[in-house]
Amino acid sequence: MKALVYLGPRDLKYMEVETPEPKADEVLIKVKAVSICGSDLTGYKGESAMRVPPLIMGHEFSGEIAKLGENVKGLKVGDRVIVETNLYCGYCADCKAGFSNVCDNRKIIGTTMKAGSYNGAMADFVVVPAEKIMLLPDNVSFNAAALTEPLAISLRATKHAGDLKGKIVAVYGAGPIGLLTMQCAKFFGAERIIAIDIMEDRLEMAKKCGATEVINSKDDVMGFTRKITDGVGVDVVFDAVGAEETVNGGVEIVRNGGKVVWIGLGAAKVNFDYKHAVCKEITFYCSYMYTTEMREGLEMIKTGKMNVEQIITGIYPMSEGPRIFEELASRKSKDIKVILYND
Numbered sequence: 466m467k468a469l470v471y472l473g474p475r476d477l478k479y480m481e482v483e484t485p486e487p488k489a490d491e492v493l494i495k496v497k498a499v500s501i502c503g504s505d506l507t508g509y510k511g512e513s514a515m516r517v518p519p520l521i522m523g524h525e526f527s528g529e530i531a532k533l534g535e536n537v538k539g540l541k542v543g544d545r546v547i548v549e550t551n552l553y554c555g556y557c558a559d560c561k562a563g564f565s566n567v568c569d570n571r572k573i574i575g576t577t578m579k580a581g582s583y584n585g586a587m588a589d590f591v592v593v594p595a596e597k598i599m600l601l602p603d604n605v606s607f608n609a610a611a612l613t614e615p616l617a618i619s620l621r622a623t624k625h626a627g628d629l630k631g632k633i634v635a636v637y638g639a640g641p642i643g644l645l646t647m648q649c650a651k652f653f654g655a656e657r658i659i660a661i662d663i664m665e666d667r668l669e670m671a672k673k674c675g676a677t678e679v680i681n682s683k684d685d686v687m688g689f690t691r692k693i694t695d696g697v698g699v700d701v702v703f704d705a706v707g708a709e710e711t712v713n714g715g716v717e718i719v720r721n722g723g724k725v726v727w728i729g730l731g732a733a734k735v736n737f738d739y740k741h742a743v744c745k746e747i748t749f750y751c752s753y754m755y756t757t758e759m760r761e762g763l764e765m766i767k768t769g770k771m772n773v774e775q776i777i778t779g780i781y782p783m784s785e786g787p788r789i790f791e792e793l794a795s796r797k798s799k800d801i802k803v804i805l806y807n808d
């Protein structure tokens with residue numbers, strides 16, 4: 466089969482590799498759509514410990530079942546599916562406590578974890594455990610289905626903030642996770658959603674995703690949010706960037722006693738305005754991956770509560786992957802969410 470193989474920093478090749486065989490409890494999936502995640506780009510640039518070459522990346526995908534392992538029941542060749550990509554162990558203390566998203570024994574499809582690498586979906590085919598498969602409703606396209614995973618990330622983050630009815634919310638970062646967080650915040654009843662980003666075309670997209678106002682981070686974000694909230698500050702901040710500027714910006718613009726949800730993995734370390742945060746009695750939440758949210762997210766897509774497809778700005782054949790990755794990594798491309806497909 467053909468696959469996009471990550472061979473080293475900025476070295477991605479579309480090349481012939483051996484087609485994987487499903488073991489007894491596994492399924493071979495013909496990949497139909499796989500989206501490029503920000504974490505894949507970090508990996509491509511050689512800046513992620515979670516992408517060790519040689520590796521086939523791709524953890525946001527959909528496809529059709531091509532072959533079943535001998536023990537697999539209840540599925541058939543041709544079924545349209547997505548896959549829960551977090552392959553947690555199920556028996557460790559974290560898994561038992563409901564935190565399968567941080568299980569130390571887990572592998573994640575398309576990444577490298579402590580437990581090892583697992584080849585992902587940027588290929589003609591990918592092998593997955595049968596128990597991780599979710600059947601796609603007929604009305605969910607392969608492209609929309611591929612975005613169930615990032616939606617799950619945003620959904621979990623939004624749930625951390627509790628009841629959003631009537632709340633004023635700010636979201637740092639109008640990339641895919643920020644945009645889907647805006648959609649979730651709107652769905653959960655936030656009254657006003659302020660999108661903050663440095664790129665104007667992303668702010669335009671934010672308006673389609675539920676942002677009631679947008680502000681360029683080059684401008685006076687603090688003054689803008691103060692004006693909207695009569696000097697009080699916003700109720701909840703979602704940080705889908707995770708840079709020093711946004712982490713401290715969140716402390717500034719949130720109201721006293723407000724909530725800040727950290728999702729973005731931008732910086733490993735930041736110089737944090739600790740004392741200010743304590744004196745405002747801010748509650749911080751960290752949100753990482755998902756546990757049950759892929760299933761919930763698929764249901765929301767199916768019932769039309771989420772329009773994930775609208776954030777897709779580019780759809781390209783898998784063979785163009787090397788060029789697309791380089792353009793995204795060097796910021797030559799203005800695409801927000803990219804889908805790679807197999808014919």
Ligand SMILES: [Zn+2]
Pocket residue numbers: 502503504524525614615
């Ligand atoms: Zn991702």
Ligand SMILES: [Zn+2]
Pocket residue numbers: 553554555556557558559560561565568569570571
């Ligand atoms: Zn575990």
